[in-house]
Amino acid sequence: xxxxxxxxxxxxxxxxxxxxxxxxxxxxxxxxxxxxxxxxxxxxxxxxxxxxxxxxxxxxxxxxxxxxxxxxxxxxxxxxxxxxxxxxxxxxxxxxxxxxxxxxxxxxxxxxxxxxx
Amino acid sequence: xxxxxxxxxxxxxxxxxxxxxxxxxxxxxxxxxxxxxxxxxxxxxxxxxxxxxxxxxxxxxxxxxxxxxxxxxxxxxxxxxxxxxxxxxxxxxxxxxxxxxxxxxxxxxxxxx
Numbered sequence: 623x624x625x626x627x628x629x630x631x632x633x634x635x636x637x638x639x640x641x642x643x644x645x646x647x648x649x650x651x652x653x654x655x656x657x658x659x660x661x662x663x664x665x666x667x668x669x670x671x672x673x674x675x676x677x678x679x680x681x682x683x684x685x686x687x688x689x690x691x692x693x694x695x696x697x698x699x700x701x702x703x704x705x706x707x708x709x710x711x712x713x714x715x716x717x718x719x720x721x722x723x724x725x726x727x728x729x730x731x732x733x734x735x736x737x738x739x
Numbered sequence: 740x741x742x743x744x745x746x747x748x749x750x751x752x753x754x755x756x757x758x759x760x761x762x763x764x765x766x767x768x769x770x771x772x773x774x775x776x777x778x779x780x781x782x783x784x785x786x787x788x789x790x791x792x793x794x795x796x797x798x799x800x801x802x803x804x805x806x807x808x809x810x811x812x813x814x815x816x817x818x819x820x821x822x823x824x825x826x827x828x829x830x831x832x833x834x835x836x837x838x839x840x841x842x843x844x845x846x847x848x849x850x851x852x
Contacts, residue, residue, distance in 0.1 A: 657841075659789075667781075667789065667832055669841040681839050717788050724836025725779035727800065729788035 624648035624728045626718050631733030638708050638737070644701040644718030644730050652696035655679075655721035658703050660714035661732075668714075671703065672721060686712075708737045741765050741835050745844035751852040758820040760847045762833035767813045770837065777837035780809055780818045782829045783846075789832060793818065825851060 630642040644656070658670040671692040672681045680692055691704040701718050715734050719726035742765040752758040768777045776796035781789035791800045793809035796816055806821040820827055828851055833844040 666846045667783075667834075667843040669843070672839075672841075683840050719788075722791070723794060724777055724841065725791055725794045725834060726781075726789070727791045727794075729790075732788055 624720075626720070626728055626730035628716075628718055628730040628733045631716065631735045633736045633738065634708055635739050636709060636737055640705045640708065640735060642703040642705065642716055642718075642733055642735070644703075646699045646701065646720075649720070649728075651694075651699040656694065656701045657719050657721050657726060658692060658701075658716060659719055659726065659729075660712075660716045662711075662714045665714075670716070673701070705735065708735075710737050713737045740840055741768065741838050741842050743833050743835055743842050743844040745831075745833055745847045747847060748845070749848040749850065751850045752820075752823045753852045754825060755822050756852075758823050758827070758849050760818040760820075760831050760833075760849070762811075762816045762818070762844050764814045764816075764835055768835045768837035769813050776812050776816070777835055778809075778811075778816055779834045779836065780807075780816075781832045781834065782827075783832065784829045792831075820849070823849070823851070 625647045627645045655674045657672040673692045689707045693702045715732040717732045718730040720728040744763045746761045778796040780793040783789040792803050797809045808819045810817050830846045830848050832846050
């Protein structure tokens, strides 16, 4: 069974940092591109970042470029998102997802990041 | 960026009736090299992650009931839910993966009338 288990969300002050994790099981993690997608409270879906299997191709949304860093550890079947210089508008549920053909076929349960003073 | 616009924002359909959701992209997501539309549909229920329903505009994901049908090409796409069931109440999103950034529609909320 494919599972993507997320952790690392929480409440952080503006300007603060947080690291999100996504541990994968049930498929060959090292062979798949992965992505982060977020959803602000009551809002729609926003793609945040993607990383290919070998970490050689990494992309970010303009809204997070220079502040967020995606990485992965294939030996640990883990995906990470380092969130720095957080702003109120970064408040959202963050989902990790497996990249299928560019769509996303498996998703984590989501983790809430709240940026507030 | 490719802008995805869904219509309507919400709709109420009687159980057993058909629901139709439209999505229009600001530019074509059809690649002539392979004749594929880089387009997907998702279903999201409250408190849950999105669930992939359709990819390549019309290919049903494994396990998705055949009452869900995707159609369209280029810039105009449709998700049809035939014979709406109570468990189909959700928000539906379209997404393009023809270009980066990947972009989603704003969502369409489907309710039971």
